[in-house]
Amino acid sequence: MAPMKDPPPIAVRALRKVFRQTTSGQSVVAIDALDLDIAPREVVAIVGQTGCGKSTLFDLMIGLEAPTAGSIVIGGKTPYGDFDDFRGQIATVFQQDRLLPWRSAIDNVKLPLELIGLAESAQRERSLAWLERLGLASFTGAYPHELSGGMRQRVAIARAFAVEPRILLADEAFGHLDEVTAAELRETFLALARECGSTAILITHQLEEAIGVGDRIIVLGRSAKLLADIHVERWPAGEYAMLREAIQATLQANERDARLVR
């Protein structure tokens, strides 16, 4: 693996995202006044209930959506405004594998390398290496429909790592898999992220997953309100059950308050 430049810090300032519903014309505030800093090489789990704005934050971080107000600045640039500058810098793993069905496993891994214009031989070499690392050396020529769900997600992870990104984002990437496969893939993902020295941001609604993977857990309430910012290493190792309960209680209290306001 090539030595990687330090990933840039991520600064989220007064971030706001409002969507207008097509049918009713009503405005929905998905994110409101969010401030957040993520240091280089940090592994952060963002946890919150369904509909709290986690996935919107994910879209804003990868630059697929523009903020309504506020900003996300990564190394002095904004992922939406300076979209092309982040080519090969940010990679994503989605909830579903999102493999291209007409491409074999190796061709799917090659996709981002083709987009950054890597030489054909290097594309092949690097894709093969990543598939091997993810235990798919015998399935390089298989089409997605010939692979199991877990194997397809492995290909998706290989595709994300192939560009050797400085920032990795995973949106509920393991939530749809069975527990054993999910745990195994989560571990692989984290080990690779740490080895590559990438900043990794995992978005999840599962507390166990958040506690298990993050150096830091960011708990979001409705409209991505920052409820808690927990540095896991500062928490006593034997008291993760208490941590889980504390996060759950925070989320429930926030949900109760939100209901009262409504």
Next chain:
Amino acid sequence: MPHDEYRAAPLGGTFSRETLVSLLLFAIVWELLSYSAPALGIPAFAIPGLLRIGQSLLTITPLDVGVTLARVVGALILSFVLGVLLATFMYRSDKLERYAFPMIRLLMAVPVVSWILFAVLWFRGAEFRIAFVLVAVCGPVFLVDALDAMRGVPLELRRMIRSFRPTAPQYFIKLIFPAILPNLITSWKINLSLAIRVVTIAELVGAVTGIGHQLAVAQELFSVADVFAWTLVLVALLFLLEAALRRAEKRLLRWRP
């Protein structure tokens, strides 16, 4: 319906026993009709026997077949390129789509005969007239199918590839065109039979070569056997082109389960 998975396609590429029996039955019924035509009050020359049609088939001029084939394939390629190109521009620009689409719908509603008349009135040169008619009829079909298919590419895949930040040409080459390939092949199938029918009418009116022209000559000579022979050639040509298309489809879409 799991049973359907094991059912062979009725228009499969190979000549199955059922296909041969079906064609044989048709030939027998035809021959019987030919024998009994006078008894049914139909002139004998109106339904020529298989032997007479066979004799006419021996007089088929390959040049005319080749010319018609070239016209169909050439015009289809041109229609395909223009249709997909315009669909791509319309996909990229909502404004262009809003202005251009009503025009396309209008063009699609124009009957083939009107296009032929316009071609005769507007242009000189048979080749240009025929190409114009074929492109005017087949081009919009390619365009509408391609645009619909582009709009139908799953949002998940579009967001996935955008997250890797492709350039505009990469976005189309790596995602959109491969994703719409099955729809484009279906468009080719539809347009192929359409083009064969349209080219025949166009050649009937304004050409001095081609199968359509030979059909017109046979009609002028009152040779029903020749009309049948040329029609058979036309049908065989369509079957051959469809078989070639199926072969290409099998190869291009080999990734499908």
